[in-house]
Amino acid sequence: MNERITRLRKKLFETQPKICSERCMIFTNAMKESEGLPIAIRRAEAFYQVLDKMTIVVSDDEIIVGNQAKWPKSSPIYPEYSYEWLVEEFHGNPYHFHERPGDKFYSDEYTKQDILSCVDYWKGKSLYENFRKTLPQDINEAWDAGVIDDTWVSAAGLGNIIVDYDLVLKKGLKDVIRRIKQSISQLDLREPGNVKKKWFLEAALKGNQAVINFSNRIGAQCEKQAGETEDQVRRDELLKLADICRRVPLHPATTFHEAVQSIYIILLAVHLESNGHAISLGRFDQYVYPFYKQDIQNGVLTREEGLEIIEAFFIKCNELNKLRSWPDSVFFLGYQMFINLAIGGQTVEGEDAVNDVSYLCIEACQDVTLFTPSISVKWFEKTDDAFMLKALEAVMVHQGGQPAFYNDKAFIRTLENMGIAKEDLVDWSPDGCIEASIPGKWDFAAKGPWLNVEKVLEITLNNGVDPQTGILFKKTSKDIATCKSTEDLFDAYKEMLTYFMDLQVITEHINDEIHVLHDINAFRASLVEDCIGRGLDLIEGGSLYSADGGPTAGTISAGDALAAIESIIFDKELVTMEQLLHALKTNFEDMHTVPTGEEIRAMLINKAPKFGNDDNGADHWVVKLEEFIGSSYRYNYKSSKYGKGPIPCSYSYSQSPVTGNIAFGKCIGATPDGRKSGDPVNNGISPANGSEKNGATAACNSVAKLPSIWFQKGAIFNMRLTSSALATQENRKRIIDMVKVLFHNYGQQIQFNVVNGDIYKEAMKHPEKYNDLMVRVSGYSALFTTLVPEVQLDVINRTELEV
Numbered sequence: 001m002n003e004r005i006t007r008l009r010k011k012l013f014e015t016q017p018k019i020c021s022e023r024c025m026i027f028t029n030a031m032k033e034s035e036g037l038p039i040a041i042r043r044a045e046a047f048y049q050v051l052d053k054m055t056i057v058v059s060d061d062e063i064i065v066g067n068q069a070k071w072p073k074s075s076p077i078y079p080e081y082s083y084e085w086l087v088e089e090f091h092g093n094p095y096h097f098h099e100r101p102g103d104k105f106y107s108d109e110y111t112k113q114d115i116l117s118c119v120d121y122w123k124g125k126s127l128y129e130n131f132r133k134t135l136p137q138d139i140n141e142a143w144d145a146g147v148i149d150d151t152w153v154s155a156a157g158l159g160n161i162i163v164d165y166d167l168v169l170k171k172g173l174k175d176v177i178r179r180i181k182q183s184i185s186q187l188d189l190r191e192p193g194n195v196k197k198k199w200f201l202e203a204a205l206k207g208n209q210a211v212i213n214f215s216n217r218i219g220a221q222c223e224k225q226a227g228e229t230e231d232q233v234r235r236d237e238l239l240k241l242a243d244i245c246r247r248v249p250l251h252p253a254t255t256f257h258e259a260v261q262s263i264y265i266i267l268l269a270v271h272l273e274s275n276g277h278a279i280s281l282g283r284f285d286q287y288v289y290p291f292y293k294q295d296i297q298n299g300v301l302t303r304e305e306g307l308e309i310i311e312a313f314f315i316k317c318n319e320l321n322k323l324r325s326w327p328d329s330v331f332f333l334g335y336q337m338f339i340n341l342a343i344g345g346q347t348v349e350g351e352d353a354v355n356d357v358s359y360l361c362i363e364a365c366q367d368v369t370l371f372t373p374s375i376s377v378k379w380f381e382k383t384d385d386a387f388m389l390k391a392l393e394a395v396m397v398h399q400g401g402q403p404a405f406y407n408d409k410a411f412i413r414t415l416e417n418m419g420i421a422k423e424d425l426v427d428w429s430p431d432g433c434i435e436a437s438i439p440g441k442w443d444f445a446a447k448g449p450w451l452n453v454e455k456v457l458e459i460t461l462n463n464g465v466d467p468q469t470g471i472l473f474k475k476t477s478k479d480i481a482t483c484k485s486t487e488d489l490f491d492a493y494k495e496m497l498t499y500f501m502d503l504q505v506i507t508e509h510i511n512d513e514i515h516v517l518h519d520i521n522a523f524r525a526s527l528v529e530d531c532i533g534r535g536l537d538l539i540e541g542g543s544l545y546s547a548d549g550g551p552t553a554g555t556i557s558a559g560d561a562l563a564a565i566e567s568i569i570f571d572k573e574l575v576t577m578e579q580l581l582h583a584l585k586t587n588f589e590d591m592h593t594v595p596t597g598e599e600i601r602a603m604l605i606n607k608a609p610k611f612g613n614d615d616n617g618a619d620h621w622v623v624k625l626e627e628f629i630g631s632s633y634r635y636n637y638k639s640s641k642y643g644k645g646p647i648p649c650s651y652s653y654s655q656s657p658v659t660g661n662i663a664f665g666k667c668i669g670a671t672p673d674g675r676k677s678g679d680p681v682n683n684g685i686s687p688a689n690g691s692e693k694n695g696a697t698a699a700c701n702s703v704a705k706l707p708s709i710w711f712q713k714g715a716i717f718n719m720r721l722t723s724s725a726l727a728t729q730e731n732r733k734r735i736i737d738m739v740k741v742l743f744h745n746y747g748q749q750i751q752f753n754v755v756n757g758d759i760y761k762e763a764m765k766h767p768e769k770y771n772d773l774m775v776r777v778s779g780y781s782a783l784f785t786t787l788v789p790e791v792q793l794d795v796i797n798r799t800e801l802e803v
Contacts, residue, residue, distance in 0.1 A: 001367045002304070004061050005311045009368055011059075012072065013771060017321055017335060019097065019107040020069035021114035023076035023272065026050045028118040031080070038196070040520040040537065044203035044210075047273050047523065051214035056221040058238070064261055064312045065241055066218050066268045068320050073335075075105065075323035078275035080518070082128035082155035083119050085325035090116065094326055102788035103329045127518045128155040134510055138473070139503050143449075145469045146667025147456065147500055150449035150507055150550070151328045158447060158515065158539065159276020159338075160432045163527035164440025166287040168266055169259050172251040173208050179532050180205045187535070197535025200522055204532065207523025211269045212250045218265070219245030256291040256301055260313050263288075266527070267317070267339070274521045277322055278338035278432030278446070281373060282439035285343040285357040292357050303356070310357075311364045317372045330663040331450075333791050334782025337372055338432040344387065345378030345408055346426050352382045359390060365402050366394040369774055371781040376430045379743055380408035388736045389729065395752050396726040401718075401776020404434075404751035407743040410708050411436045417709055418634075418648045420545060433656040433779020434714030434749050441529050443543040443646065446654055446713050448508045448550030451500060452664040453629070454558040454671055454681050460489070460496040461581060467669055474499045481577050486566040486621070493562075494628055501629075505637045505651065508548055512640040515539045534645055541644030548639040549652040549713045553664040554681030555629065556611050557688050559622030560673035564608035567617060568672075574603050584670045587677045605674035612687025613694040614701040623705055629653055630710025654713030655684045656779045662790050680794050683778055684716025689797040696721070696801040700738055704745035711748055716779045720753045720798040734803050751776050753795065760784065760796045 001009065030046035037045075057067040069076050077086070089097055090112050097105040123129075131154045132140065142148050167175070184201045187194045219242040226238035241261075247254075248262035263281070270279045295301035320337050343358040365375045377391050391403045412425045415436060420428075424438045431437040435445035459466050464475040476492045483489045516539055524538070525531040531542030568574050575583075579593065580600065588597035595603070609617035633651035642649035657664075665680040673688065675681070682688040685703055692699050696719060703717055726732055739750060753776045763770035767785035775784040775795050784792060 001311065002308060004063070005308060005315070005368065008061050008312065008315045009370075012315055012318055015071070015073050017105050018069070018071050018074040019105050019111055019115070019323060020071065020074045020076050021111045022054050022070060023050050024079055024115050024118050026053050028079060028121055032121060038199040039518060040199045040203035040522055043520055044206040044522055048206055048210035048213070050272060051210045051269070052217070056217050058218070058221050058225055058241075060234075062312065062316075063237060063241070063257070063309060064264050064316045065222060065245065066264055066316070068268055068271055072319040073321050075321045076272065077115055077323065078157060079115075079118055079122045080126060081157055081275055082126050082325065083122045084129070085155070085327070086115060087119060089326060097323075100326060100329070102333050102786060102791070103324070103335055105323055127514055130518070131511060131514045134514065135507065139507050141471055142473065142500065142503055145466050145471060146664060147452050147459070147466070147473075148449040148504055148507065150511060151325070152331065153447055154511055154514070155325060155328055156277075156322070157275035157519065157521075158444055159274070160278040160435060160437070160445040160447060161270075161276070161443065161524065161528070161538070162280045162282040162429055162431055162437050162439040162445070163266065163270060163524055164529070165263050165266060165282060167440060167527065168249050168262060169253045169287055169291070173212060173249050174251060176526050176532070177205060177208050180208070180526060183532050183535065194535070200520065200535050200537055201532070203520065203522035204526040207273065208526060211265065211523060214269065215245045215249060215265050219243070253291055256288065256295045256306060257309055259288045259291040260309050264313060264316055270524045271320060273523050274519070275322065277332075277336070278340070280338070280340040280429065280431040280437070282342060282429040283345065283427060284341045285355055285361060286353060289355045289357045303360075306357075307360050307363060310360050311368050314364055314368050314370055314373060318370050320372070331658055331660045333659045333787050334371065334777055334780065335786060336658075336780050336782060338780055339373040340376055340430045340432060341373040342376045342378055342406075342429040343403075344383060346380045346382065348423065348426055350382070352384060354384060354387050358387065362390050362394045362403060366397045369398050369400070369772065371400060371774060371783065374780055375403040377403045377405050378408055379405055379739070385733070385736060388739075389732055392726055392732045392735060396754055398774055398781075399753070399755045400774025400781035401751040401753055402781055404749065404776075405739055406430055406434070406749050407747060409743060410746040410748040413746065414709050414712050418547065418650065418652075418712060430714070433658065434716055435654065435656065436712050436714065438545055440527065441544040443528065443538040443546045444548075446549065446551070446656070448548045448651070449504045450550050450660055450664070451504055451552045452554060452667060453497075453552050454554030454561065455664065455668045456496050456500050457493055457558045457561055458668050458671060460493045461584065464496065467585065468667065481581060483577060485570055486562055489565060490562060490624070497629065498632065501632060501637070504550065508550070509640045512539060530645075536645070541641040541646055543646050546639060546641050546646035547648060547650050547652045547712060549633060549654050551654045551657050551660060551713075552629070553657040553660045554668075555625060555655060556622055556682040556685060557671065557673050557675060559625050560608075560610050560618055560688060560691065561671050562621040562625065563610070563618040564604045564672045564674070566621070567608040568603050572607070574607070575600055580672060584672065587670045601674050601676075604672060610687065610691035610693075612692040612699045612702050614698040619702050619705050623707065626653075626710070627707045630707055634710055652712035653710045655711065655715040656713065657683055657716070658778050658780070659791050662794055680790070683718055683794070686716065686718040686798075689794065690799055692799040692801060696803045697738055699801065700742040700747065700750075704742055704747045708746045708748045714779065715748055717747070717750045718753065718776060718778065718798065719750055720800050722800045722802055723754055723756050725801070725803050726752075726754055731803065738803060753798070757796055757800060760792065764789065764792055
């Protein structure tokens with residue numbers, strides 16, 4: 001890092017996350033003034049006013065400018081989605097924001113009162129409140145029992161999208177405005193439905209004008225501050241930034257600096273329009289490279305200056321933040337915005353797409369060692385090993401699992417199976433944690449209620465009753481204690497899974513309709529094909545591609561449980577089903593039985609096969625479970641946008657649980673995999689903590705057996721390596737060979753933590769000494785010391801592997 005980047009990074013770490021009331025107050029007042037108008041028009045006008053009235057901040061040293069709130073790392077508030085938790089937490093229930101165990105936020109009394117003054121208006125109007133009122137009783141009961149949960153996309157906005165940055169850089173928003181006006185002029189308002197389309201298009205026009213005005217305001221602030229500084233070098237930088245912000249994103253970019261600044265304005269605007277996270281960047285190295293190459297050739301940019309711009313951009317991405325309710329935060333700990341940035345992959349012609357910007361992104365990742373954006377290397381058969389080695393060197397320095405590695409072969413097969421056009425396949429990009437999206441053509445790469453897969457097994461083992469709440473959800477067709485084989489049990493389990501997947505889909509249909517009524521966001525939609533042509537928002541079916549599917553948690557743990565039942569009960573006959581069920585009900589703590597609960601648990605852990613060891617005894621049941629869930633989603637359910645234009649409008653399987661494996665684990669009693677009540681379930685498709693006994697290659701072999709063709713929403717594979725595993729070039733080459741074998745067998749993704757466990761433990765004891773220690777939590781990186789102890793321990797308890 002040069003001196004500027006060093007100062008900017010230092011300032012970032014010295015800044016406390018705050019709560020900002022500006023957006024809340026401006027938006028609420030605007031909505032009060034527009035009562036009675038269509039929701040698309042109301043939200044567009046409120047969006048315009050937010051961008052027109054919010055404070056513009058340009059800090060010292062910045063060469064990428066723009067702000068989401070009055071202070072860096074501070075979160076705006078979006079009361080239109082939910083407000084109840086704001087009132088509760090401002091009064092300390094369950095915590096005051098600054099006293100939370102993790103993801104702390106700070107505020108003063110003025111901010112608190114400003115936000116609380118807006119709350120009365122939103123009573124009875126918020127999306128979450130209306131959504132929960134509309135849900136049937138059985139869904140609300142399943143939600144409260146921790147079987148499903150849709151808080152993330154109802155108490156906050158929809159996200160997980162990649163808008164068309166390439167379009168903005170090549171044609172500018174002026175072209176978007178031209179097409180909007182053209183579509184409006186072609187509408188025959190006598191035709192049914194066209195009046196509503198006109199409202200949407202007018203809202204899109206207003207949104208684009210809002211962003212142009214916003215960029216001009218940033219430019220004006222740069223010019224103002226240039227006139228106030230005596231530092232000639234800084235004055236020239238500010239005047240250059242003023243010119244850039246007045247040019248882009250209205251016009252096409254003409255330089256590399258303009259391109260990156262234009263991207264950041266769009267990123268800011270999409271975040272400020274809606275409270276969704278995972279607003280990702282797509283194939284960044286592909287769409288900015290022409291500007292970099294041109295500037296280098298023309299002698300107006302050096303490689304060092306290009307790196308500085310990228311590093312400044314990465315730091316600015318870390319200023320974006322989102323305040324979630326505490327119950328929602330436990331699923332997303334680590335101040336995470338899930339901004340994914342893809343590099344590498346292939347061209348349409350099937351050649352290696354790695355370029356100079358690809359290498360600069362890896363170097364920037366290694367230099368600034370931050371958690372956002374999440375750098376994702378796309379690999380295919382012609383990817384140069386030299387690039388992979390460079391990426392692994394960065395992994396070793398970053399220590400928090402960046403870059404992560406993604407497999408073109410696996411994702412392209414999945415998307416092709418879903419009907420995605422051939423010309424779009426190579427442009428797929430990871431969005432959020434790992435979800436596959438086509439930039440500028442897909443709506444929400446992940447959307448839908450969570451499903452607690454091992455919780456469903458617990459309910460099945462109790463004949464349809466949740467032992468934690470006593471609720472009978474669906475009585476099993478047979479008494480589980482009388483099952484004669486694991487297949488018998490699996491049949492009952494599939495019936496119960498189907499019951500809850502049905503509830504998931506119904507929940508999502510209701511959620512979509514509530515969003516249609518309350519949450520039209522026309523600006524971001526105008527940057528996704530073909531919302532302008534169809535006159536529809538993303539939630540209404542405006543995009544070319546769409547597939548729903550919320551995260552799941554605990555599939556591998558559930559597969560381990562089935563394998564343990566088969567091994568311990570039916571094959572080895574060490575205990576009976578009745579003895580196992582009793583041990584589970586007593587959390588393995590009844591010491592008066594023969595064998596004791598503790599002895600039964602030891603059998604389940606030590607004498608039953610576990611996924612992650614290339615043992616078909618365990619892998620067989622995990623594969624069967626994955627195949628059932630994945631194929632059921634794909635073929636048995638349709639999203640609410642089916643028949644409205646997008647394809648395929650199916651559901652897809654997500655195993656990107658973020659920290660939901662910990663949150664959901666607290667809802668589950670003891671299970672046959674040997675897990676005690678309240679303990680975490682496995683993370684993604686990673687083997688359960690402590691279960692890997694045969695090394696990294698065996699773990700990869702187990703993962704390679706999974707039916708990844710169903711995993712469009714992604715399947716996180718965390719691997720924790722010893723520090724020595726990446727210490728030499730020879731070892732790094734062995735890692736590359738291992739990854740290649742995994743990817744040739746359609747493994748989708750892998751990421752590595754390489755910090756010694758003793759360092760993690762020391763950081764828990766003395767967090768002040770490790771404020772920039774990174775860790776890969778799930779499909780994202782985070783600062784280790786900002787995480788709650790349960791998440792820290794979940795990382796520490798992952799098996800360290802040699803290769």
